[in-house]
Amino acid sequence: MKNKKKKSLLTAVLFAPLIASIALGGCASQAVETQTGTNAEVNAKIGTAEAKKIKVAFAQTGKPITYVDENGKATGYDVEVLKLVDELLPQYEFEFVPTTDDDLLIGVESGKYDVGLKNAFYTEARAAKYIYPKEYLGASASGLLIRKEDEGTIHDLSDIAKLDKKLLPIAPQDAQYSLVQTYNNEHPEDPIPIEASESFTVQDGILLIAEGKYDAWLVIKSNYDINVVAKDGAYHNLADELAWSTFAATKTWPLFNKKQQALADAYDGAIKQLKEQGKTKELLVQFLGEDTASYLK
Missing domain, CATH: 3.40.190.10 (Periplasmic binding protein-like II)
Known part of the structure; x- marks a missing residue:
């Protein structure tokens, strides 16, 4: 008990200047949540x-x-x-x-x-x-944005290869590009043709899939959720025409x-x-x- 009293007294002495400075600084004492x-x-x-x-x-x-x-x-x-x-x-x-x-x-x-x-x-x-x-x-979920008509047949990259579907071009610096490269290295007998593209906006990809110019887009799920699933998404009007299949994460x-x-x-x-x-x-x-x-x- 004696030691505790000594510690309490020592704490009060050490922190007295700090307490005083906080009391004087009006903004520092405000109970406001900041970043x-x-x-x-x-x-x-x-x-x-x-x-x-x-x-x-x-x-x-x-x-x-x-x-x-x-x-x-x-x-x-x-x-x-x-x-x-x-x-x-x-x-x-x-x-x-x-x-x-x-x-x-x-x-x-x-x-x-x-x-x-x-x-x-x-x-x-x-x-x-x-x-x-x-x-x-x-972990960022990766998957395939596809048309609704292919929802039952396209689930992952193996289906793209097996069904000879056309994958949307991917920028080489994109992590999704490496997913295809890894798949091709593991399946040299049936690789997926991958076309490099330096720039494809989210909107371009969604429209190109919906219009049938490509069959699937390998992309992170948040792009699909924000642009298609969300009611205020730029392409929510295509929600009934498009589908999503998650199969990997980065x-x-x-x-x-x-x-x-x-x-x-x-x-x-x-x-x-x-x-x-x-x-x-x-x-x-x-x-x-x-x-x-x-x-x-």
Whole structure:
């Protein structure tokens, strides 16, 4: 009991200046939720140690992975997972900054931002510019956007090969391109012809499938959900003519600035804990409608 009293007195002496400064700073005492959490959460971190501020850039229009909601709040699967990571790392204080894809990539590389979130796949070109952590962040479901008439016969890439269907061209830097290459390497006796295209917009792909110029589009599921399934989607009018078949997933990663190895290592420990607790699975179901990580090979 005596020791506890001494500890309480010592704590009061050490933190008296901090408490006084917070009381004087009007805005610091407001109970308002910010992008980095409530003031109580921030103060709790400062109470244990001076937290290092980390700027986490995210693609502001990447719903459901990264976006700004109707209340101006940063959210989406990637963002919410990083908020949980932040809670497990009291030595850091994350600030979530909405921006464009291009500014994110340039900013993380230059050091303007410490971390970038944009449903990023692994590429060798990016690995030369950014730190990829050991632990992946999420899993982006990949599948085939097809016409309704083919729903019962086309399920995966093997059906494309077997039925001699025409696959929409894919940009070589797209992770979906590597899925076809992997399939062809594993099935040299019956490869799928793949035409490279440097640029195909989501809208072009949807229309080309609907019009019958191509039979299937290998793409991530969020493109289908946002543009076709959603009632406010640009091509919701084609919902009765198109269908979707998920058969694979690609790991997604946060991108760290090259000088942030310690932060990346800390992230690895935190995200591993969250996966073991089932937290990432819960968020995948919440934002993507299913545990897309179950499709990972």
